[in-house]
Amino acid sequence: NIFFLHLDKKQMRKKSIHACQSTDKDVIKEAPAENLMTNLSNAYASDLLPSKEGEDLTKCFLLRVVNILLHYIEKTFDVKSKILDFHHPHQLLEGLDGFDLELSDHPESLEQLLVDCTDTLKYGVKTGHPRYFNQLSSGLDVIGLAGEWLTATANTNMFTYEIAPVFTVMETVLLKKMCEIIGWRETEADGIFSPGGSISNLYGILVARYKQYPEIKARGMAVLPCIVLFVSEQGHYSIKKAAATLGIGTDNVIEVKCDERGKMIPAELEKNILQAQRKGQTPFCVVATAGSTVFGAFDPLHDIADICEIHRLWMHVDAAWGGGLLLSRKHSYKLSGIERADSVTWNPHKLMGVPLQCSALLTREKGLLGACNQMQAEYLFQPDKVYNINFDTGDKTVQCGRHVDVFKLWLMWKAKGTYGFEVQIDRYMELAKYFYKVLKKKDNFKLVFDAEPEFTNVCFWYFPPRLKHIPKSFERDQELQKIAPKIKAQMIVEGTVMLSYQPCGDKVNFFRMVFSNPATRQTDVDYLIDEIQRLGKDL
Template identity: 45%
Template sequence: MNGATNITPDLSMNGSSTTNGYHTNGIHTTNGAHTNSVHTTNGTHMNGNASNGTSSADIIKKLKLDISSNGVQNGSSHAGNHVFDDGALLQKILEITNREKLVAGMTEKEKVVEFRQPEELKALLELSIERSGCSNDELDEIMEKVVKYSVRTQHPHFYNQLYGGIDEVGLGGAWLTEALNTNQYTFEVAPVFLLVEQFVMQWMVELLGWQDGDGIFAPGGSISNMYGLVLARYQRHPEVKKQGIFGMKPLTAFVSDQSHYSISKSANWLGIGMDHVIKVPSDDQGKMIPSELKKAIEVSRDDGCEPFFVCATAGTTVLGAYDDLEAISQICTKEKMWLHVDGCWGGSAMLSQKHKHLLNGIDKVDSIAWNPHKMLGASLQCSCFVTRHKRLLQESNSANASYLFQQDKYYDVSYDTGDKSIQCGRKVDAFKLWFMLRVYGLDKCEKKVDAAFDAARHLHSEVVRRSGFRSVLPSYQCTNVGFWYIPPSLQNRTENQEWWKKLSEVAPAIKARMVKDGTLMIGYQPLSNKNYVNFFRMVTTGTPTPTSQHMDFVLDEIERLGNDL
């Protein structure tokens, strides 16, 4: 900011003098330009008379050219002592992305993670913030460390969560939206992206088999699920929007005992109360039992509560179960209750001719949440909520802010859709999905889904075939595969309580070893309501494309890591 000027041309915020230089707050230039100057010789004033006929636009154009060709010295401009060259920053990031294969091309030769304990990692990262910026060398070091110690979700052996690597086209769409840096609330500031979101929502409505509908992209599946509760409550009691829930009969919502915790969290936020989220028993496969749902509704009503909402799941988090939407929808129709589907994980099956039967009955539900950032590989985050009720999003959420949603604008204000969101600022997530669908076409997206299912089926068959492995369930509906590895020390032993206790320690021990070696990342957990001790929960996604060889490696590596336990 205050350095001498040895670089030509120079852009300085507070320098003293330049030759053929540019100042925004300088005193004098020779053949220079000022934005707030006193005098120039053959120069130009931004707030004065131009002695040589040069316009402000010419100066700005010249400044932009100089910045693009030479880079901005964001601080002291002495060669070798300046802070980062932001003209080259994005190029460096692209180079690192390609060199480290963060988007495509990563193989088993690279580590999934270079694990460090939290305190050690904190020291390595040097997180302190100084008054002065960082140098180019320091910037390079920062970026290298961020990449080195982050989890490589693009790695073919990252199976830890319900998402995988990022799709290249999805990333391209994300980069465009980030660079354009706008908000998804009015046509005024996001004309292209508003139209894209509306198109995607209409496409979703048709895909689900509905005659009409509406939708919105939300910051993750938990918020998408919460929209279902918000709309269901508003439809039942529209007065709640202004008067609140005080004095009302307690509302009750129903989920399976294998459902995602987001419904309980939403009940907390909305004043419904976590105790009023009733968990319905599931069968051996993890699917909600419709007859148990009927009983639970009757009990709740007898207790003086008002049942109003059911959340079925299309692809549960752990066992990958798809609830019977046909049977549950019949119950909800009879009871006049809203039926929402948490399809965040397994909803992608609707893109596949082979697997869309798993969502039979989806045309009869009131709403659905779906996360394309999971099985499809759109960049995090990309989550949508869709409802068959056309105007309910707007009615339940609108606040009519006059400074944003004026009704006398210079265009059709029906395209200003931001008031139907619970947010004000909202990222442009719809474009990432549309960009993938438009570039690839539906056929390739279908192949992504099918590849994930095929890999999971191969893995399960190998678990069943190999000695030392045992499947938690006889079969799976989604791409989840739960299994135990039984080391030689526990094979051919009486499977009593002590045996199961020891088996429960195997998965955590192997997980620690695989992470420290960096060869593999798979989740594990117990399932207490099914009396299952710790087991591996393997999940496959469509990005990067999983293969049978990848699945074989998983089992080989687990056996290698746990053989001596």
């Protein structure tokens, strides 16, 4: 629909020179509209900056990209747009309507790249759509997005203050704030941002092991007794992954039984600890969960802390999902006792809505992360630098290079204030309550737990008419097991809504609704219920 100016390379160069000579004000006022209309079929990446005279072309290309992104953002928030336009992997691999994923020896024009960008978004999933409920991380925060665009433009690395002065100091500020919110009185709490909750959990267990057995670093597991750790059967699978990776072994992760709501039973923990000791195993760490993935359950942290104190065990709290609730004065009591933890995982990219990835591992004792991980590489961490090298935080992690994950969170905190996060999170809790109440009244839905939700997770089954009146039995459950996947498949194909399901223990496939998407309104909740009934009624 847009009229494109066709320019050949020579003309492009001339234009660039002209633009360079114009004043800043002119560029800002005039360039965008003009840039958006320029055709780039004869321009290539090699013509962009740092190529000489590439300035105007660079602006033009980036504005064209931004235009595509703005259009996508608009669609994302439009409840009437489809969440996705589903295709199978083999279709994408074979190439769809000229969208060819194969790589070539030769370059494509900038115009073709813009088409590629459009296609990439076209065949993707709009995770910020008001009816996208598929994961704990959802929504598209505009401030966070701006933060990520800036981060990409700054394109630096968190390992030293030298090349990331602002970002490393921001990390310090954020970690301090988060430690305060947890309630650690220590002025010296510590932490690090890592690439996701699984890595943060791994770091927590790594530090726990090091604290108890500092000789591990040099001499390995060979010099340790048979160490074991504990996590509830509803804890995240990353704990087992960490145990496998760290050389502890998944057999040495002891799963503690939960009550009917999915909370760890403290008496079971105590029993498991004593059992392990009798078997000659050496307990060293308990992982409590604050906001479990499926049920949104909060383990009783004070009871667990008591047990950890008695047995002198490290207490790690996996609050990847639930950590954000600390920002709600109304609901933070659900994490009461977290201030007694030795380490905490908290993912701002979940409940707080920060773009992926943004996860923190926090430790109460300062210096442990450094002692555990540092190798003092001389090419990065020179002692004879011009500034206070305590801000060279790279040696506190297993990583060397580290992506800047803090800026978007910092900018969002500035933009919303702590109270802004609170308002958002309290609203999710209200929505969860509303959803729960509506479902409770419907006789073709059944809640997995009858009680009011403690968090934003609401788990439920949908019963098509043919199954509604059949009493629970193995055969009935065999049929019920197939319902959620079939409805989900249909949701994906139609692209109207996205929701997760899973089986759990003796419970056959059920849906997990979860609220963490700021775009979701009450009407979207109503829509979801109608949609499930529409898609499921004849199954």
